[in-house]
Amino acid sequence: xxxPFNFSAGPATIPLEVLNRAGAEIxxxxxxxxxVMEMSHRGASFGEILNGTLATVREVLAVPEDxxxxxxxxxxxxENAIVxxxxxxxxxxxxxxxxxxxxxQKSLTEAKRYAxxxxxFDGKAHxxxxxxxxxxxxxxxxxxxxxxxxxxxIHGVEFQTPPDLKALGITAPLVIDCSSHIASRPVEWDKxxxxxxxxxxxxxxxxxxxxxxRKSLLDQAMGICPSAFQYKLVAANTSMYNxxxxxxxxxxxxxxxxxxxxxxxAAIEAQNIAKTNLLYGAIDRSDFYRNEVDPAFxxxxxxxxxxxxxxxxxxxxxxxxxxxxxxxxxxxxVGGMRASIYNAMPLSGVEALVSFMQDFERRL
Amino acid sequence: xxxPFNFSAGPATIPLEVLNRAGAEIxxxxxxxxxVMEMSHRGASFGEILNGTLATVREVLAVPEDxxxxxxxxxxxxENAIVxxxxxxxxxxxxxxxxxxxxxQKSLTEAKRYAxxxxxFDGKAHxxxxxxxxxxxxxxxxxxxxxxxxxxxIHGVEFQTPPDLKALGITAPLVIDCSSHIASRPVEWDKxxxxxxxxxxxxxxxxxxxxxxRKSLLDQAMGICPSAFQYKLVAANTSMYNxxxxxxxxxxxxxxxxxxxxxxxAAIEAQNIAKTNLLYGAIDRSDFYRNEVDPAFxxxxxxxxxxxxxxxxxxxxxxxxxxxxxxxxxxxxVGGMRASIYNAMPLSGVEALVSFMQDFERRL
Numbered sequence: 239x240x241x242p243f244n245f246s247a248g249p250a251t252i253p254l255e256v257l258n259r260a261g262a263e264i265x266x267x268x269x270x271x272x273x274v275m276e277m278s279h280r281g282a283s284f285g286e287i288l289n290g291t292l293a294t295v296r297e298v299l300a301v302p303e304d305x306x307x308x309x310x311x312x313x314x315x316x317e318n319a320i321v322x323x324x325x326x327x328x329x330x331x332x333x334x335x336x337x338x339x340x341x342x343q344k345s346l347t348e349a350k351r352y353a354x355x356x357x358x359f360d361g362k363a364h365x366x367x368x369x370x371x372x373x374x375x376x377x378x379x380x381x382x383x384x385x386x387x388x389x390x391x392i393h394g395v396e397f398q399t400p401p402d403l404k405a406l407g408i409t410a411p412l413v414i415d416c417s418s419h420i421a422s423r424p425v426e427w428d429k430x431x432x433x434x435x436x437x438x439x440x441x442x443x444x445x446x447x448x449x450x451x452r453k454s455l456l457d458q459a460m461g462i463c464p465s466a467f468q469y470k471l472v473a474a475n476t477s478m479y480n481x482x483x484x485x486x487x488x489x490x491x492x493x494x495x496x497x498x499x500x501x502x503x504a505a506i507e508a509q510n511i512a513k514t515n516l517l518y519g520a521i522d523r524s525d526f527y528r529n530e531v532d533p534a535f536x537x538x539x540x541x542x543x544x545x546x547x548x549x550x551x552x553x554x555x556x557x558x559x560x561x562x563x564x565x566x567x568x569x570x571x572v573g574g575m576r577a578s579i580y581n582a583m584p585l586s587g588v589e590a591l592v593s594f595m596q597d598f599e600r601r602l
Numbered sequence: 603x604x605x606p607f608n609f610s611a612g613p614a615t616i617p618l619e620v621l622n623r624a625g626a627e628i629x630x631x632x633x634x635x636x637x638v639m640e641m642s643h644r645g646a647s648f649g650e651i652l653n654g655t656l657a658t659v660r661e662v663l664a665v666p667e668d669x670x671x672x673x674x675x676x677x678x679x680x681e682n683a684i685v686x687x688x689x690x691x692x693x694x695x696x697x698x699x700x701x702x703x704x705x706x707q708k709s710l711t712e713a714k715r716y717a718x719x720x721x722x723f724d725g726k727a728h729x730x731x732x733x734x735x736x737x738x739x740x741x742x743x744x745x746x747x748x749x750x751x752x753x754x755x756i757h758g759v760e761f762q763t764p765p766d767l768k769a770l771g772i773t774a775p776l777v778i779d780c781s782s783h784i785a786s787r788p789v790e791w792d793k794x795x796x797x798x799x800x801x802x803x804x805x806x807x808x809x810x811x812x813x814x815x816r817k818s819l820l821d822q823a824m825g826i827c828p829s830a831f832q833y834k835l836v837a838a839n840t841s842m843y844n845x846x847x848x849x850x851x852x853x854x855x856x857x858x859x860x861x862x863x864x865x866x867x868a869a870i871e872a873q874n875i876a877k878t879n880l881l882y883g884a885i886d887r888s889d890f891y892r893n894e895v896d897p898a899f900x901x902x903x904x905x906x907x908x909x910x911x912x913x914x915x916x917x918x919x920x921x922x923x924x925x926x927x928x929x930x931x932x933x934x935x936v937g938g939m940r941a942s943i944y945n946a947m948p949l950s951g952v953e954a955l956v957s958f959m960q961d962f963e964r965r966l
Binding site: 240241242244246247248249250251252254257258260261262264265266270271272273275276277278279281311312313314315316318319320323348351352436438442443444445446461462464465466467479480481482483484485486489562564565 | 639712828844846926
């Protein structure tokens with residue numbers, strides 16, 4: 239099989255071992271004679287899959303016991319509404335949002351349906367190339383929560399460490415949309431109140447959203463929050479208040495087992511750093527390519543880059559495709575190229591990309 | 603491989619041919635070197651899958667052009683909120699709900715978050731064994747919509763034909779939750795304003811919800827309706843306003859191709875009738891088993907039945923399992939047994955069940 243390197247921003251490449259295992263047991267999970275997709279979510283077999291996955295996730299991500307781990311649906315975009323619907327059932331709800339790229343902009347817009355929303359930081363003024371120190375943000379002392387997108391998939395802007403609200407005397411919980419870098423580095427849970435992530439970047443297939451929420455935040459849902467999306471109900475029913483996306487959960491479980499077999503988060507982070515150094519290094523050493531993000535906020539997962547001569551974009555993409563390097567086109571709002579190099583992208587994929595980039599530059 | 607007959611109410615049995623095809627292409631769809639789960643939803647390959655699936659669904663279910671076909675997330679339970687959030691953005695929204703079992707009861711409860719809800723018919727007064735003629739329901743002439751569950755999975759109560767509101771002079775659109783019998787018989791679209799169905803019974807894996815909505819109903823969403831769940835946005839973006847559950851959609855596509863290969867809805871309906879006649883016939887001819895639903899409302903998909911001697915329940919289930927007949931336990935709210943015999947359950951499965959039931963009765 240010709241297996242190209244797939245730099246898609248999500249859905250994204252999945253380890254071949256994981257896919258092959260899923261394929262081998264697609265119609266017969268562990269001798270049951272049934273595929274995972276066919277199993278009652280209430281049965282013993284799926285219970286084993288769900289509980290095993292929860293245990294592996296908790297272990298690999300070192301999730302403290304005062305967090306619930308939920309499997310939900312709707313992806314990051316739905317969660318932009320589900321978060322405020324779950325947290326804004328208080329008097330005069332106030333949400334402070336730092337806009338560091340497209341995704342946090344969407345979160346801000348959506349939260350306005352449910353709360354008084356304040357733009358805490360506006361990255362647009364900096365072309366989304368950097369983020370001001372948290373101490374300079376416009377944060378309200380009585381905010382219901384503060385929202386950041388800890389890795390902006392489109393703009394390639396990543397917080398190397400989450401904002402430390404406590405250090406600023408802010409007691410509001412921090413909500414992080416970590417869809418595109420979850421499981422790529424350790425999570426500093428002590429700084430976080432709630433984290434969510436669509437699975438389709440680093441965790442598995444689209445259609446599963448993981449939510450990590452402090453138990454202390456389960457009791458403030460708005461009356462209009464649909465039952466199916468109420469964290470408290472979902473938590474009390476181990477993500478089975480309604481029928482969960484069973485097959486997606488199973489795939490997430492396989493991905494976390496793979497992660498564990500790689501050596502866990504420490505090992506995968508080391509590899510991600512190696513991949514990032516290689517790619518940004520190649521970009522920075524060249525006048526032909528450039529990445530405009532402040533090095534302190536460069537994403538390890540999504541690397542946007544521009545060609546000095548943008549008229550070469552189409553040719554670059556066509557030749558990359560011919561070289562088995564796929565989905566390198568940048569998001570239309572940013573232009574240029576983007577290489578998404580999630581956990582499942584091996585170092586050899588980044589080496590092949592860098593080698594192609596250098597060759598392309600040389601040939602011109 | 604030992605393949606048991608799986609009578610689970612959902613997630614449920616999927617045709618083996620469909621699973622095997624999915625397994626064969628899990629890491630390489632049509633020579634792309636990528637599995638469907640890994641593909642960008644914006645790419646050409648997934649576009650082909652999505653558009654092909656939409657075309658097949660429209661053809662097989664004979665969906666008129668004035669209906670949008672949407673792929674969403676959250677299942678029937680989420681849709682219980684998503685429907686009113688999409689339809690109740692009018693002055694004084696009023697929802698009339700016929701409660702014919704557990705699912706419509708849930709729909710009624712959920713709609714109260716968003717509208718003035720009226721119980722149009724209360725099946726509880728009849729132990730959910732029958733449904734009064736629509737003309738006897740308490741329907742308001744100015745209802746925003748009328749909701750029914752056209753097949754109650756737990757109580758085994760099915761409308762053989764949807765309520766004809768127009769014949770009663772009611773202009774409100776009819777909303778049907780048809781999760782557990784979609785694609786098992788033709789849909790009388792002229793009577794329907796909106797239909798929704800979680801996929802995990804007759805269409806594929808859990809995590810995909812299909813919504814069929816008249817274009818004329820796309821413009822009445824409430825301000826609190828999350829963008830990700832606004833029918834108008836989802837429709838305008840061909841179900842890709844947010845990242846859709848790509849793998850689930852692919853599986854639904856394979857199931858519809860399988861349906862087409864079986865001869866389409868007419869052929870599958872004939873087989874469903876044959877299966878139903880066999881099973882209800884065996885139950886009715888016996889004093890040992892009984893089904894209490896009014897024959898005019900008996901479900902072709904979910905057949906609950908009771909043993910005259912309920913102390914034998916556990917033994918029945920254990921022996922059935924030993925005979926490779928799985929997931930026959932009735933829902934806890936009803937007790938007894940339930941055989942869910944969706945499209946993918948072959949006649950041979952029902953024959954095996956009936957044969958086991960008769961043998962079990964004889965041996966006692």
